[in-house]
Amino acid sequence: MFELLKSVMSEVLLLDVDGVRPDALREDAGLDSLAVVELSMVLSQHHGIEVTDDELFELDTVAEIVALMEQRKRTAA
Amino acid sequence: MTGGATGPADRAVVCGLGYWLPERVVTNAQLAERLDASEEWIVGRTGISRRRWVEPGEATSDLAVGAGRAALKSAGGGPVDAVVLATTTPDYRCPATAPDVAARLGLNGVAAFDVSAVCTGFVYGLATAAGFIAAGLADRVLLIAAEAFSTLLDPDDRTTQPIFGDGAGAVVLRRGRADEPGAIGPLVLGSDGARAELITVKAGGSRIPFRTAVPDDGSQYFQMRGREVFRQSVERMSAAATEALDGAGWRLSDVDRMITHQANARVSAALATRLGLRRDAAPQNIADVGNTAAASIPVLLAQAALDGTLEPGHRVLLAAFGGGLTWGATTLTWPGLEVHDT
Incomplete structure (x- = not known):
């Protein structure tokens, strides 16, 4: 799921993901207030993972986002 | 003609x-x-x-x-x-x-x-x-x-x-006539007043006249709920654009230039991504002029016509989104125009 997140960040959000580790802070990884909206839309539209931008905006680290994505993927499966 | x-x-x-x-x-x-x-x-x-x-x-x-x-x-x-x-x-x-x-x-x-x-x-x-x-x-x-x-x-x-x-x-x-270059194609318009709160200047109208407005509460200023506006603008403009293309009988691959309201460079990029349009088909001028609200589409059209980004015969898709909420889209084939720099 971390790899999926990095691929969306890189290919859709055009963020530089080299060196982004799970413990990186969300904002430091480039996932600012507008990026979390686009991330939420892309995860829903293309990957069947429903997370709101409000939920993403509350999270501090990349690892917390990955954990939420994994939880929602399981719920949807 | x-x-x-x-x-x-x-x-x-x-x-x-x-x-x-x-x-x-x-x-x-x-x-x-x-x-x-x-x-x-x-x-x-x-x-x-x-x-x-x-x-x-x-x-x-x-x-x-x-x-x-x-x-x-x-x-x-x-x-x-x-x-x-x-x-x-x-x-x-x-x-x-x-x-x-x-x-x-x-x-x-x-x-x-x-x-x-x-x-x-x-x-x-x-x-x-x-x-x-x-x-x-x-x-x-x-x-x-x-x-x-x-x-x-x-x-x-x-x-x-x-x-x-x-x-x-x-x-x-x-x-x-409809088949002339420059003819405005199908017009798609919409609104969502249930989300009026996302983009407002509250004071100065009949609800809150200036004489009753609370000083310094910000109600005299433009206010915007950025994240929700971002989401709505991408979703509404992509839907309106798709509907306008259907009405014109165009496929997305027919579009030479998409000229959208210049809200924010990232809205334009997200819109191109969502529609599956090449980003270079969506020219921007926001870096130099910012978001000029209603003026943004005709200002961009004029600048793109002047610098050659828009050429006669180009199939052009227009899309806009704003407070209200409101949105709209249409198509036209770009005509030969004599545009002057100002």
């Missing part, structure tokens, strides 16, 4: 285009200190490096007259039967600004009124002008979109202050 055109002459056809920007350039460096933000922060969030703002005392009508004059010159002069002004920032609460603009352009006496659809104002204005022509009320309409949005901004709000610029763009529409 092109040879071989058929069908009734009941459509609006673009035959003139111009724009006008105020002289004063405001850089990110000039805004950064008061907003407790860096130049990099502003560019990263918005894609905007500089914008034009009116000087104190300079008003929307001043910009509208400049753009209107340029569009009339581009159209080869001549009379128009109506002046439609799309604006969020009229010179006065009353009266409308369009009659003053018409008079200053030497068009005193024609039908003249304002259209208020915030950043979708130009597309709503196209529909209004097309309706005047279809109804037989006018053979030529001057449509101007002009904004002095800087006059609405909270000087301490870093989420809005860097985003908006002032400016005006205008087109002349003439009576013509």
